[in-house]
Every structure is written in structure tokens, then in C-alpha cells.
Amino acid sequence: MTQEIKAISLFSGAGGFDIGSHMANIPVVFSVDIEDDCIETQKLNDIFKDTIKISGDLFQISSDEIKNSLGDNYKGKSILIGGAPCQPFSKNGYWVTHKIRKGIDDPRAQLVNEYLRVLIDIKPDGFVFENVESLLHPTNKVIVDSFLEIAESEGFETNVIRANALDYGVPQKRKRLFIIGTKGTFKTKEPIKTHFPPEIASKENLQPYVNVGEVISEYDTDEYIEKQELTEGGTYHEDLKEVPPGMNYKALTAWAGYPNPKFVADKRFWNFLLKLHPEQPSWTITAQPGPWVGPFHWNSRRLRVPEIAAIQTFPKDYVFYGSRRSIQKQIGNAVPPLMAKEMINFLKESLV
Template sequence: MNKGLIHYMKAISLFSGAGGLDIASFMAGIPVAFSIDIEKDCIETLKINEEFHNTTAICGDLSEFSSEQIKGLSGLKENESFIVIGGAPCQPFSKNGYWVTNKIRRGINDPRADLVNQFLRVVTDLSPDGFVFENVESLLHPTNKVIVDSFIEIIQEAGYRYKIVRANSLNYGVPQKRKRLFIIGTKGNFKTEEPLITHGDSEDLLDSHLKPFVSVGEAISEFDNDMYFEKEELTVGGTYHEDLLEVPPGMNYKALTAWAGYPNPKFVADKRFWNFLLKLHPDRPSWTITAQPGPWVGPFHWNSRRLRVPEIAAIQTFPKGYHFFGNRRSIQKQIGNAVPPLMGKAMIEFLKESLDGLPVSKESECIGIK
């Protein structure tokens, strides 16, 4: 890459949700030109946040938009550098796989991979400089091997080098245990073996350059005052309210069993889901924030209440003051389904680094390093 210039590029975001991976792209210095999601509340969320004021945000089914339409709506110029980012849910979405455009291309012959095929369709049609694909870690399970193998074969045929990254959000400054899979593809060359890990277990940090994991108390304590009260947080009068009060911070219902030495046990150990009455400990990271928790599924606040919206957003590392559109259930789903922005930032920076040295677009020639 020419000295004194930066590699200027933009991002196209597919399956954007509430914008976790999109915010990550902004954090990594790559503005998002186009975002699409099928959920109206998600797109309204993007539109009410200032980061997206220059982003074309579309509510719609990706299968109904050609790749050429997507590029046109993004406003990308013919010679402009860009990447594609997205977390396609690997589950049946429609019965007919979408892989037929004006040209017939071979997709993944598995009904669960419909949305994966749509992601690949855009990548192979538009040939971006690189891409970041996010999914659940179980995509690597042997039962899904055909999906991953086919994905890799398709992107290699399209000219991409790739890395498969099994990541835990704890290692990137997120105050939450959350494991995810990323497949990162580049037309450039990876400079390192994996994205930069910044945090580790404090008990294993002797002579280490890593910072200790971020505790949930550090992340959300500022929201524990009456200014942020939400009626949905209350458990008083509920079936297990009194039991929740007795669970110590960092424990679950097993604290009230014979296994824990509890007198007159109320429950039997290992007979409930592990996150039943699960309570945060302020000095430790959070467990995974879920999209659709049951009424007594944690994590609960250590003060025996449900978590507030700004708390779950902070645990996911959305910027403070980020706004979410919709009712409480919709917002929980949006935040719970999101890629933690700090985690996504590490993945996009890893991709961005691999693209250093590729020809810069004409537009970049007037942009100097500050």
C-alpha cells in the first residue's frame, strides 16, 4: 500500500439485526454503506442511531434483492473497496434454497443452509475484498460438516483465503462468556494466525500482556439506580421470587439443593436447566445474554431482579446511549441475538489488516493518515 494513504473501504451488512456487527465495523474504521434485515424493529433500531445516518438500511427478505440491487443501494462506486459482513442464522428459514440468480450457481444442498447460501450468493456475485461470516459454534458439529465444507469449497473457488475462528467474547474485552464461530475470507494475505486477543483469565496472566477479563460489575454498576428502573425487572409476587432472593451471587438454583447443603432443599440438583435462577456475580463476567429467556431463566442481577435494557446492552458492549426500537420482548431479542461489537471489531480488524497492500481505490488517494 502506498505510504501516506489509508485503505479506504466500506461494508455491506447482511442479516444486520440490531447492528452488533455493523457497530463493530464502524469501530474498526469501516463505515457501513448498506444494512438489511427482515425484522422491522431491527431496521428501526438502526435508523434511530446516529452511526447509521449515512447508511441505507432496508427492511426486507434478502432473497428478494439481487446482488446488483444491493450494490446499487449501497452507493458503492465501481472501483470502491468494500467487505461483506453478516451472521446468517443456520436454520430453516424458507423451504426453497435461494441460490438461483441470472446465472445458476452451485450452493449448499442442505435445507438448513438457505440463509448461508444467500450470504455466499452476495459474496460470489459482488466479489468484495473480504468478508466476515458469523454463526453459532455448533456449525462445526459433525452433523453440520457438509455445510462448512461446502462453504469453504465455494469461497476458495471464488479466490478467497480463509480462517475459521472459534472465539469467546471474553477474550476481546466483552464482560460475557459467549462462544461464536467466524469464517473470515480475504483477497489479501493474513498477517497473523488469529485475531488479536486482548483479555485473559486473571489467574493465568503471569508475565502476560493480556488484561484480565472484564467483570459484569465493572460494565453495568452505573445503571443500578432508580433512574434506570424498568417495571419488567420486578420479580416480586412471582412463583420463584422468594427462592431467587436466597440464591447467592454467582450461583443458580443448585444453591437451594441438598448438593449445596441447603437445609430443607427446595430443588433437586441437575433436575433443572442450569440457568434457572442463575444470578450474576459483580466480580465475574456474565453468562451469555439470551434472546428469549423464560420468566425464571437468568442471568438475573445480583440484587435479585431482571436485567435492564442498558445493562444487557452494556454486557453485549453496545455503545452507551445506543437506542433500541420496539417493546421489551423485541429489544431483548435484538440484543440477545447480536454479535458483541467488541468481539466483532477484533474480527473485522483482523480482516482489515489482511487487506493492507491491496490496490487502493481512487477515492482513497485523497485521504491521508491523520
């Protein structure tokens, strides 16, 4: 099996997708992101020491610039990886249905267009595109349909994967959409799952889902204390302490039989005062949580940087650059490396 496949990474962020590519033995030779902090994070980590790292707006970077910067790395087999920032597709919106040959005529799909532009110009042997699962919502689905039409017109066989990070060893419920394309032929229908619900795993001698306590308990010591984690004196601190592990604010409502209810069930966002249970997987780690939005630690505090990084399956020695807010955003926006690895391995099988 040849290992001469290389990856070009767009919207690289803190490098979660890119770490997954390295785990699949496909080194990332070029990465670009518009956030300076993300590129500085990559520079701090040896895994990317041989990667050409560009801080800039993809709109301003021509495909020829990418080709020229690659030099000899442009020879041989390559894949394109990345996920356009997903905020435009996280909520319902009005979509223009007219499609054009080289892109999608929609004001909020411009970054998807940039990915497609590079895909068409660079002509890799395969690609993995990641986004939120709600991109398949009927309101947004024209984006996916147009993406597939364009990729297939460029000679790619495509596969749309609805994936949950839990299935690939990530201790977190995190649903994502992957569009995978190959100039080869897919040998199976979808990536092989590595982890399973406990009831199935125990019966069939398989690996169960990874619980959050397994990966973050070591960080619950004074050595890792952060001033940002404290909730004492805050509006809902006393309420948070009353929420049992694995529950949210609904534990303090009449719905749960709470005496003198403090809240009304289903009147708040579900992750309000949401607390982890050490013997269950985590809920989705977000990029910009509100002050009382979870998941919180079962000890009634906010999660620490090494904890959210571990929940996202970043390597233990991975270093992040920037303010606490910036680092939360970088980690929350990332594709979990273990999840990325399995998606890229699935593509790789079709290329060799």
C-alpha cells in the first residue's frame, strides 16, 4: 500500500481535521485559515512542522498560489480536506435554488463555493468535506445537491455520510455530515465504526462508547485550575449545584418532581445548566457557549482547556495559542481527530 498521498487543508482551524489526516498516514502539506490564532496554534505543534501554513482569506488566495506553494508536493496523489464554517447552515434560511456550473448561487454558500473552486482547480484524487448535519435539512439541501452535482461532473464518485463522533472513539455525542469524493471506487458503503452502544458492545465483544470520565478525570486536580471555570457568585451557581450529573435545568422543574420548581420544563435551551456524567459520553462541545450553557463538569464548574481538548480527542501534548475565549472557539469548531481519521481512512481505501 502506497503512502504517497498528501493532503491539502482548507478552513484548517486548530488542526483537528489535519491531525486526523496524519493519523491516517496522509501528511498535510498545505493548510490555510482566516484566523491568525489558528495558524499560530498549528505553528506550535511539531506534527505540522513540514506543513505550509497560510493565514489568510481563501477568497483572496488563488488556486495557482496554492499550486505554486506546493511545489513538488503537487506531484503524486493528493486529497482535499476541510469544512466551510458552518454557522450559515445551522439555522433555517432562504436559499436561492438556481444553480450555476462552477458554484452555488446562494449568498451564504460562498465559502462552499471556495472549497469547490479549489477542488475543481487543484484536481485532487479525492476529498472530504465536513459540515453540520442540518445541511441536509430540506431548507438547506440545495447546497448538498448542488455540491454533489458539481463534484460528480468533475469525475468524482461521491458518498454522503451522516456520522456521530461516538461511533469512532470520541467521548462525545457530535453529529456531523461528511461528503466524500474519490476518483477511485469506494470499496464499502461507509467508514467502519470502531465503537458501539454498551448493550451491543457487551453482547458482541466490541468496544463500547468512550465515557467522558475516562478521558478527563485526570485533569480534575489543582494543577489544572482555571480562573474562568468558577461559577461561585454567579446568577445560577446554586441552581447548577443542585442539578445531578447527566441532567440539565429540567431537574429543577415540576416535570422532574422538584419541590418549589425554579424553572419551567422546555422553556429554556436544552443545554442550560447541562452537566456531564462521568459514566456517559459528553454532549457536543461548542465554540461559543453562553455563560450558563453546558456541558459543565459534574463538580459544578466550567470545563478546563485540557478537558475540552481531550473530549475532542486532540493529542494530550497539543498546544493552543490565544486567549481562553479564542482557544474555546478553536477547539469547539474542530473536527475531532479520531472522527476525521476514520473518514480519511475510508477515502484512502478507495485510492490505493
